[in-house]
Amino acid sequence: MIPRPRSGDEKLLAAVGRDTDRLKEEFFELVSHELRTPLTSIIGYLELMLADDGHALEAKERQRFLHVMKRNSERLLALVSDLLFVSKVNAERFTINSEPLELATMAGATVDAAAPLAADHSIGLFLAFNSRPVIQGDPARIAQLLDKLVSNAIKHSDEGERVTVDLSDERTHAVVVVTNSGSHIEQQDIERLFDRFFRAERADRQMVPGIGLGLTIVKAIVDAHGGQIEVASDLASGTSFRVELPVGDTDEVQVRSLREGTT
Amino acid sequence: MTVDKRHVVLVADDDEDILALVGFRLERESYKVLAAPDGEAAVRLAREHQPDLAILDVRMPKLDGYEVTKLIRRSEAVRDIPVILLSASVEDMHIQRGYDAGANHYMHKPFSPRDLVEHVAAALQEDSSASRTTE
Numbered sequence: 001m002i003p004r005p006r007s008g009d010e011k012l013l014a015a016v017g018r019d020t021d022r023l024k025e026e027f028f029e030l031v032s033h034e035l036r037t038p039l040t041s042i043i044g045y046l047e048l049m050l051a052d053d054g055h056a057l058e059a060k061e062r063q064r065f066l067h068v069m070k071r072n073s074e075r076l077l078a079l080v081s082d083l084l085f086v087s088k089v090n091a092e093r094f095t096i097n098s099e100p101l102e103l104a105t106m107a108g109a110t111v112d113a114a115a116p117l118a119a120d121h122s123i124g125l126f127l128a129f130n131s132r133p134v135i136q137g138d139p140a141r142i143a144q145l146l147d148k149l150v151s152n153a154i155k156h157s158d159e160g161e162r163v164t165v166d167l168s169d170e171r172t173h174a175v176v177v178v179t180n181s182g183s184h185i186e187q188q189d190i191e192r193l194f195d196r197f198f199r200a201e202r203a204d205r206q207m208v209p210g211i212g213l214g215l216t217i218v219k220a221i222v223d224a225h226g227g228q229i230e231v232a233s234d235l236a237s238g239t240s241f242r243v244e245l246p247v248g249d250t251d252e253v254q255v256r257s258l259r260e261g262t263t
Numbered sequence: 264m265t266v267d268k269r270h271v272v273l274v275a276d277d278d279e280d281i282l283a284l285v286g287f288r289l290e291r292e293s294y295k296v297l298a299a300p301d302g303e304a305a306v307r308l309a310r311e312h313q314p315d316l317a318i319l320d321v322r323m324p325k326l327d328g329y330e331v332t333k334l335i336r337r338s339e340a341v342r343d344i345p346v347i348l349l350s351a352s353v354e355d356m357h358i359q360r361g362y363d364a365g366a367n368h369y370m371h372k373p374f375s376p377r378d379l380v381e382h383v384a385a386a387l388q389e390d391s392s393a394s395r396t397t398e
Contacts, residue, residue: 029352029354032351032352032353033322033351033352036351036371036372036373037278037281037351037372039372039373040278040281040284040351040372040373040374041278041280041281041284042373043373043375044281044284044288044373044374044375044376045280045284047375047376047377048284048287048288048376051377068280068283068284071280072280207277207322207323207324
């Protein structure tokens with residue numbers, strides 16, 4: 001709570017300063033939590049394995065422990081990468097490569113990669129497209145954008161809900177819509193959704209892991225590609241993120257992913 | 264029929280890897296483990312099974328570790344059991360809040376599972392000698 005300033009700018013500034021300090025504190029607390037949680041598993045399971053001189057652990061258990069440590073190491077790496085990415089964007093040192101990309105194939109890979117996470121949470125994950133839009137973009141960044149949108153939708157869904165990825169072609173641009181059927185975001189949260197480190201009230205209340213960088217990264221990638229992103233959310237239909245990305249030169253025949261999979 | 268005389272330990276954490284880690288380590292020491300993925304489940308298990316000790320993560324959905332501790336302290340059957348809080352926070356303010364809620368011990372994440380079981384054993388020992396002297 002910030003005390004209401006009684007008079008003068010000075011008091012107001014002091015109050016804003018306190019508010020910023022509090023936010024900074026909350027941020028470091030959240031980052032600390034998000035770093036320490038996977039470290040707890042990595043260090044804990046390592047201790048179990050190192051203490052196993054007498055080889056009391058079964059091979060199956062050792063294997064399971066190794067998988068847990070790997071998963072938690074990846075979680076840590078993802079967090080560190082996100083922090084570095086955002087600092088790069090912030091310092092305007094973020095550049096993209098550009099090549100023709102076929103979105104349906106890329107979205108297919110994203111959905112395949114996210115399928116185990118969706119299954120873990122009993123969430124239906126679907127991909128739909130009538131056409132196969134081709135855009136000019138950075139393959140690593142577009143893959144990151146799709147991964148973030150899909151994993152975000154899964155993270156913010158409850159059991160039994162659906163996440164769908166729809167692709168369409170609107171001549172000058174391709175459209176990707178990622179929808180989760182159940183979760184609803186409050187209007188005041190929508191306005192701040194792309195702010196760095198912002199987390200929706202629901203995410204905080206339900207302790208959804210994360211430090212509020214996913215959508216900031218999505219927005220930075222969309223901007224760098226000259227695209228647009230919009231959010232719509234209501235109680236009846238859930239929340240959807242609509243991304244428009246400019247299509248590339250349609251005469252381009254060097255479409256990498258088209259040659260790889262389809263027809 | 265044999266009566267199960269093992270100590271029962273309630274463990275609550277919303278991170279399933281940490282929940283499994285603590286559960287595994289305790290079972291190796293022959294404790295009987297009740298595992299809860301959130302605060303509400305922890306309170307329910309505490310009331311239904313009356314554990315001898317509770318290990319609670321602080322940041323949990325539905326009810327956090329402080330609230331679960333308070334509810335345990337208000338629940339006739341389990342009000343005196345030792346409560347150990349686990350937290351990824353290192354803020355003094357949070358530690359104090361844990362003790363104010365009625366926790367006996369506070370451990371920082373990451374923690375050593377060996378240290379944790381040592382604390383569990385010590386707390387149960389203290390608890391049983393305390394109840395013997397009051398009997």
